[in-house]
Amino acid sequence: MRSEIVALRDIYRGWMGLLMATLRTPSGDVERHIMLNREAVCVLPYDPERRTAIVVSMLRAPVAYAGEPDMLEAIAGSLDGADPADCARREALEEGGVRLGMLEPVARAWTMPSNSTERLAFYLAPYRPADRIGDGGGIADEHENITVHELPLEALWRLVDTCELRDGKLLLLLQALRIRRPDLFA
Incomplete structure (x- = not known):
């Protein structure tokens, strides 16, 4: 049965x-x-020349409830019926102020299959300094209050090594980038 x-x-x-x-x-x-959670997308924009990545931080009610401070996260957002790649580009511009062209698909995975309908499409996306065309920070009406961080990949990887990186989306994307482009971490 x-x-x-x-x-x-x-x-x-x-x-x-x-x-x-x-x-x-x-x-x-x-x-x-x-x-019942909506399907979503997450993306890690990275600059292969400068070896940096754009990540964000914002107030997350469950994290605050656990007594923890804001954390670094991958850029993410709900699909709301949009194509995942289009959504990744939209969220990167809204949250990170970066215009993305090429996207590198990484995975489409259930985040908590034991109790949630949420599935995430994961992407890596190269960018150049000229692609930083906005401030990011999210949409004011959505009250996201996002802080944008452009950080060295080496510094982000140190957070992985020391078990200080707390966002699973960002962890998966950094690991995928390191597997695909180890030269960026050398």
């Missing part, structure tokens, strides 16, 4: 949704929560 969903019940609908699913499994029926 294969497990299957036999019933769904709405618990909450708002910025995200929450469902209760009843699953029929070989060992009996069980209930599991499902968070």
Whole structure:
């Protein structure tokens, strides 16, 4: 017998949704929560000549709730029906102030398959100083209050080595970049 969903019940609908699913499994029926999160994209713009990358930081309610300070993150945003590559370019301009051309797909992965519908499309994207055409910071109406950081790849990798990098999106993208372009970290 294969497990299957036999019933769904709405618990909450708002910025995200929450469902209760009843699953029929070989060992009996069980209930599991499902968070309804939108599909999203994340991108790490990197300058291969200067060996830098653009990352962001902002207030995140769950991180603040855990008593931790803001963290460095990869640029990210919800697809809202857009093509993932177009969304990555839009978010890079809105959040990081950088215009992106070529995108290097890395993965499309579930972020928390145990309880969330969120899937992320991951991209790397080279840029040049001339591509920094805005301030970034996000859209004022969205109250993101984003701080843009252009940091050396070496400094970001030190955060990986010391287990201080706390954003899983950024960790995955830095590892992909290091595998694909080890010369940028030498």
